[in-house]
Amino acid sequence: MSTELLARLQFAFTITFHYLYPPLSIGLGVLLVTIEALWLKTNNPLFHQMARFWTKVFALTFAIGVATGIVMEFEFGTNWATYSRYVGDVFGSALAAEGIFAFFLESGFLALLLFGWDKIGPKTHFLATCMVALGAHFSAIWIIVANSWMQTPAGFHIVGEGLKASAEITDFWAMVFNPSSMDRLTHTVVGAWQAGAWLMVSIGAWYLLKRQHREFARASMKVGLALSLFASVLTLETGDYSAKGVARNQPAKFAALEGLWETTPNAPLHVVGWVDGKAEATHGLALPGLLSWLAHGDTAQPVTGLREIPRDERPPVNFTFQLFHLMVGIGFAMIGLALWASWALWQKTLENSRALLWLLVISVLGPQIANQAGWWVAEVGRQPWIVYKLLRTSQGLSAVVHANQIIASMVMFTLVYLLLFAAFIFLLNEKIRHGPDAADLTPTGKLALGFKDTKGGAA
Amino acid sequence: MNFGSLDLNTVWFALVGVLFTGYVILDGFDLGVGVLHLFAAKRDEDRRVFLNAIGPVWDGNEVWLVTGGGALFAAFPAVYATVFSGFYLAFMLLLCALIFRAVSIEFRSKHASLRWRRFWDRSFALGSFCSTLLIGVAMGNIAWGVPIDERGEFAGSFLGLLHPYALLMGVTTVALFAMHGAIYLVLKTEGELQAGVRARVNPLIIAFILSYVLLTLATLLYVPHVTEAFRREPWFFALVVPVVLAIANIPREVNRGREFYAFLSSCAAMAGLMAIFGIGNYPYLVFSHPLPEHSLTAFNAASSPKTLGIMLTIALIGLPVVLAYSVSIYWIFRGKVRLDKMSY
Known part of the structure; x- marks a missing residue:
């Protein structure tokens, strides 16, 4: 197999596995916000129980999403070095914005969402949940902006020639709102x-x-x-x-x-x-x-x-x-x-x-x-292009990475991901079998404050 | 935003440094906890305390690496491309180690079986140890210099990255992170467990100081471009003083029972060490050894001024907000670890 095909297969495999999880985090994020809003509004402890159960499922998907996401961040450089030099000026800023605006927000407030139940009041907890969901959506925005730029490049010019050629931003907002980004994002x-x-x-x-x-x-x-x-x-x-x-x-x-x-x-x-x-x-x-x-x-x-x-x-x-x-x-x-x-x-x-x-x-x-x-x-x-009409996939590879190195890392990722997937399914299955916690129908800690008025009743 | 005549390349050299410093200080302690996991915590409950000490913050800490990587990609694409493709196998091993330690934290306590927990305990400890070592080895190679050809591509081999200087940097990093992690654990634990961890702080400080002294001697003897930077600007040596003071302050604060100040001292020492590392290497991001003319610097490997300006705007908006809520979150989770049913 050619280095190009191997590099593509590796990227396809790692991104496909990774992408099992972020959609779950984004979708469950919206649902957790909804459930906690319902809880705040109705004071019905059933919604508290739901929030606790689904938060645990969320945490499981999120952890694997983070772990497999770091791979993606590195892989542009490891397997597609020439591409990275070519698009770094454009693509990199979207990726950096994703880190600053999305990942920090998500992971920071996740701490409160998962472990803050007894440390903060219900409204602050709701805010944390909203921030996590927002962070998940922000990360979708920046990565899709970057990917859409590869589909429909805009707001750039090419400097240099031959091996030294690269794309440079001329108009940041034209890059962000390139012709396909908003349609593909939604x-x-x-x-x-x-x-x-x-x-x-x-x-x-x-x-x-x-x-x-x-x-x-x-x-x-x-x-x-x-x-x-x-x-x-x-x-x-x-x-x-x-x-x-x-x-x-296209x-x-x-x-x-x-x-x-x-x-x-x-x-x-x-x-x-x-x-x-x-x-x-x-x-x-x-x-x-x-x-x-x-x-x-x-x-x-x-x-x-x-x-x-x-x-x-x-x-x-x-x-x-x-x-x-x-x-x-x-x-x-x-x-x-x-x-x-x-x-x-x-x-x-x-x-x-x-x-x-x-x-x-x-x-x-x-x-x-x-x-x-x-x-x-x-x-x-989009093939045979890696950046539509600008750079062919075959031209984007890492010049110094050989087929056997890619095979070695492929074998490693396959084994590791199979193990992760098995553990994920096993734990999800256990969580489902265990079911929602009956004790969660009685909120404790600071969250119980929400029930002050109905003391003796619901609590 | 227009930044006028500001030297954006140097600013971004510093900012990438700030992001990686944030990573080293923050993920440093939770990687250090991982290194100590099997030795300092023997009982199941103790291990849960260790995991929950870092539970709410470890993935936020890891984001500093992700953002640092993103910033490197955006500000210095040529460095990102050359280093990541050149250190291919090393980075693949690092990824594997980071994956294992990340999911181990999440998986370990979710299933009540001895074998399950033992497996993930080991994978957490080994993953943390290997990540730390590899980060150190990578930094060692950056300081030492790696062979770069005229196209700006890496021209060495995987085994070539494992020379004594890089390995010494790796060992130093392991000692540093373990020390940092131990101090953090003293802050988060109590009773017998705390006493056990506390007893490990001084030996770890000594181990770190010994390896750092060796490393510094090796740098002075064999890494002329780093010594050159200090010869040019001798006042940089002044940075060494606060670092030494900060490290000396750690045992003093630990003995007085002021763990928080001990931890701050450790953070300050790490920030100082990273600053020394950065200044010693400036303007080189990747020093080419043996042909220095192929080196990648903050100037020949950077993105366009326009992009650097856009990113500086993004950083100036984003970083203060990130710092503000990160500090609040650390504040909310201050104090000793208490296990409850939402814990790991």
Whole structure:
């Protein structure tokens, strides 16, 4: 295998594993804020119990997110040194801003969220939870700004030539608000909300199936489903914007998403299909005109086909096509499931419908698979470029790193991550089996102050 | 913001130094706790006290490294690229060590089984030890100099990084962090456990001083570009005085039972040591040895003035806020460790 392919595989593996966790932190962050707000508002100890339980789940995902995130920060330099020199002036400042504005905020207030229960009052604790959630969202902003700049570079100029060439910022805000950053940011964030929300729904459904902790499960289900429904619909909306942006800014990627070879008006949209790259043909079930309409709001408008893109600037088509369709398919399934479950909850039939509950239990996989597929589409669809139209992936490698070094580190990461994943699943499973703590229905320490008025009653 | 004629390159050299100093002081004590974990805490409850002493703050401390790395990437991309790709295997081992110690803290007490806890205890201690050693070895190489070719790429090998000077710096760092961690633990523990930790402070100070004296002799004898910096500006030697005083003050404060001042002295000593390290190396970020003309400096490896200016704006807005809430959080978690059911 070539050094390039190995370096790409290593990055893909480490980022894919890492990205199992941040969406959960972002999504659970929003949910924790919601739950604590409900607790402050209603004084219902059930919400205190929920906050404590979900905080522990949050802590578990957060720790692995941090540990695997440091790898990402180092990996730009270790495996992609030439790329790092090329983009450092632009990309680095976004990354540094992420550290200053997001990571410090997140990790600092996390201390209060996790360990501050008896040391600070409920309102301060709520503030800490808000800050952690805000920090998680800030980190999404900066990293997606940086990644979007690689998709649609803006606000820079190139200085130097050949090996010495690099991008320099000319306009910071044009870099931040590059053509794709806001569309991709919103789409990513609502995808992350789904990851957290469906985890909550899934565990709630499990308890309902087992007829355990039913109060707790019902309340979790309500909060989780509300966010699932909201976020799944927004995912469609933001996905539509993102796709229109891709059509505008990255025609090669857009053509690959749908396996479109010939530039044509009335371009078809595939529901399912298979791309034959050699014959330059796409087979499958297609709806005529719909792609033109989605891209431009008009079926008569042409959509650029792959044949107009030079051969050495085309991404792998079938791979991009399949993962894109997987993501979209799951996206629609999640909307359908959210609607169905909400309806059942409304009709009070949810707890008797075992089939639906089982579906909800496995629903946690949906957003995880779709989030990963979406990122694979975004990154593979940009190939052969590492920075679109500026720097090829093959040119971004570390000149001094050899294939055997990458293999050695790959083996290490694979073993370590398998172990981490096993421990994560084991502990999550234990946490779920253990369930919410009955004692948490009675808040202690400074938090108990919230119950002063109802002493003898709730407390 | 417009910073006029300010020498942004030097400012960023200093600021990257400040971020790494923050990292060394803060993660220094929790890595040090890890180094002592297996020796100074034998019972399960004692080990839980150790973990919870650093529990609320360790990941915030690690963010200083992440931000320092980000700042290096942004301000001096050529250094980030050359060092990280050049020290490839060393950094991969460092990452592995950092991952293990991070998740060990989170995982260890979540499952009540002897084998489970023993495994994560060991992984926490070994991860902390290896991280510390590797950080020291990396700093040793930066001070000593590494081979750089005319393209600005690293031209050495992994084994070449493990020369005696770098290893001595590694050992010194382990002793320093262990000392710092022990003082922090004296501050956070009580009773028998505290007495045990307290007894380790003086030997660790002596171990550190011995290795630091050796290291300084080696620097004076074999690292001319660092000595050169002090020969040029002899008043830098004045920095050594407060560092020596701060270290001397540690046993005095520990004996008087004023642990907090002992810890502050230790922090001050580390800040002084980092300042000496930074000034000794300025303007070199990576000194090229044996061909000094290929060195990466604060001037030839930096981003554009515009980016340095934008980042200075970001830092001036961000850092005071970060410092303010970090101090508040340390204040809220002051005092001895009490285990409760939300603890590790």
